Amino acid sequence: MSSLLIKNATLASGQIVNIFIKDGLIYDIGNKSPLCDQKIDAQGQSIIPGVIDPHVHFRVPGAEYKEDWQTGSKAAVAGGVTTVLDMPNNQPAITTQKTLDQKRRLIKNQSYVNYGLYLGATASNLNELKTVSGIAGVKVYLGSTTGDLLVTDYQIVEEILAETNQIIAFHSEDEECIKQFSIFPPRRRAGNFQFSNIAKRHNQLRPEECAEKSTGKIIELVKKTKKRAYICHVSGQKEIELIRQAKDQKLPIYAEASPHYLFLNTQSAIDLGNFAKVNPPIRSEVSQQALQLSLSSGLIDTIGSDHAPHTREEKEVDYAQAPAGVPGVETSLSLMLNLVNQGAITLARLVELMCSTPADIFKISKRGKIEPGYFADLVLVDLKLTYEVKNSKLYSKCGWSPFSGRHLKGVPMAVIVGGRLVYQKGKIFGPPGGCEVF
Numbered sequence: 001m002s003s004l005l006i007k008n009a010t011l012a013s014g015q016i017v018n019i020f021i022k023d024g025l026i027y028d029i030g031n032k033s034p035l036c037d038q039k040i041d042a043q044g045q046s047i048i049p050g051v052i053d054p055h056v057h058f059r060v061p062g063a064e065y066k067e068d069w070q071t072g073s074k075a076a077v078a079g080g081v082t083t084v085l086d087m088p089n090n091q092p093a094i095t096t097q098k099t100l101d102q103k104r105r106l107i108k109n110q111s112y113v114n115y116g117l118y119l120g121a122t123a124s125n126l127n128e129l130k131t132v133s134g135i136a137g138v139k140v141y142l143g144s145t146t147g148d149l150l151v152t153d154y155q156i157v158e159e160i161l162a163e164t165n166q167i168i169a170f171h172s173e174d175e176e177c178i179k180q181f182s183i184f185p186p187r188r189r190a191g192n193f194q195f196s197n198i199a200k201r202h203n204q205l206r207p208e209e210c211a212e213k214s215t216g217k218i219i220e221l222v223k224k225t226k227k228r229a230y231i232c233h234v235s236g237q238k239e240i241e242l243i244r245q246a247k248d249q250k251l252p253i254y255a256e257a258s259p260h261y262l263f264l265n266t267q268s269a270i271d272l273g274n275f276a277k278v279n280p281p282i283r284s285e286v287s288q289q290a291l292q293l294s295l296s297s298g299l300i301d302t303i304g305s306d307h308a309p310h311t312r313e314e315k316e317v318d319y320a321q322a323p324a325g326v327p328g329v330e331t332s333l334s335l336m337l338n339l340v341n342q343g344a345i346t347l348a349r350l351v352e353l354m355c356s357t358p359a360d361i362f363k364i365s366k367r368g369k370i371e372p373g374y375f376a377d378l379v380l381v382d383l384k385l386t387y388e389v390k391n392s393k394l395y396s397k398c399g400w401s402p403f404s405g406r407h408l409k410g411v412p413m414a415v416i417v418g419g420r421l422v423y424q425k426g427k428i429f430g431p432p433g434g435c436e437v438f
């Protein structure tokens with residue numbers, strides 16, 4: 001294989017180094033300049049490990065018209081993401097070894113980034129969950145959302161936690177609570193139901209208390225079973241408080257924040273209509289602020305984009321008919337780099353949230369850090385450059401972003417996956433060479 005030298009790159013610590021890559025691995029970090037096949041001058045740029053996004057929906061199999069693995073993984077690499085963990089709410093849902101292997105065959109040789117796959121839980125597939133190997137984790141949907149996966153019986157959830165040795169990732173919204181609010185719309189309760197603002201309306205129909213309820217139950221079950229739980233897309237202030245209490249008790253609970261809850265609220269999403277319809281819903285400014293603060297306090301462990309593309313046509317219908325979900329894998333790193341530039345978090349904290357902690361939680365070996373012997377998954381970023389998010393420039397097949405029009409300071413300039421330069425200044429270089437990481 002080939003060798004690559006990245007010269008004069010600034011680590012998150014501030015140290016300027018040359019990184020020598022050989023046979024896909026980081027070989028040396030220091031000041032050497034050995035002869036090699038390819039050189040990149042990274043003067044003035046920062047280097048971070050490739051982002052590991054623990055939560056994407058690349059829609060294979062069954063909804064490739066929204067996104068296919070090539071477009072999804074191109075979007076990832078353009079956004080500085082080098083490993084994705086993909087959710088099982090496909091058509092068919094991925095709930096057996098057989099459907100998992102079929103999905104694997106479809107993805108093979110299609111991916112520009114590395115990947116891992118989740119297996120979905122149902123009320124009756126415990127045996128599959130117990131015997132499967134090589135997965136990112138088990139996904140449990142406690143509330144209904146895109147797809148047909150749902151487990152509403154907490155007794156079954158307890159069995160899943162107790163009897164499997166996988167990390168269990170939760171879509172945490174309590175189904176019974178969601179149903180209650182759809183039968184008794186809050187219009188009557190609150191008296192100020194605003195039809196003009198879909199984000200607000202959706203948040204009133206699936207309020208924060210539904211997520212609190214299920215997160216509270218997950219914490220109880222973790223206390224009982226001592227097993228590891230990963231709460232996807234934490235969104236509300238009280239849910240964060242519950243996580244604080246669980247972490248104070250040293251329970252193995254991990255919390256993910258998604259960019260749309262960090263950078264949108266029911267007020268700022270007014271103009272987005274159904275393009276801000278997502279589960280759980282976009283929350284109030286108070287919850288948004290609480291979530292941003294939890295990034296530095298350590299209550300939030302990871303950033304997962306919950307990249308959930310739907311076509312424009314699917315979104316441009318009445319509120320009730322529009323599917324929930326927003327894309328995000330392509331913009332998550334830049335949004336977070338912008339936060340670094342605003343002084344809200346350090347670049348070192350960003351690296352923990354987006355690279356090293358996801359690797360630790362999901363036990364992805366030799367990725368998420370810049371160290372000799374680690375895989376050379378790396379991103380060069382220009383922290384001083386500002387760019388505008390433009391729908392027309394996106395690689396995602398859906399062709400839109402809720403962050404379109406934003407000016408973000410901090411841009412991924414070059415992305416290396418397994419020692420190979422796959423993205424540079426807007427261009428992607430094939431063929432797809434990503435591998436499965438589990």
Ligand code: NCD
Pocket residue numbers: 057089145146147171277278279280306308309324325326
């Ligand atoms: C996701 C999707 O479209 O697959 N939608 C969403 O609103 N977040 C499913 C999910 O993660 O809940």
Ligand code: ZN
Pocket residue numbers: 145171172232233279280
């Ligand atoms: Zn979800």
Ligand code: ZN
Pocket residue numbers: 055056057087306307308
């Ligand atoms: Zn999701």
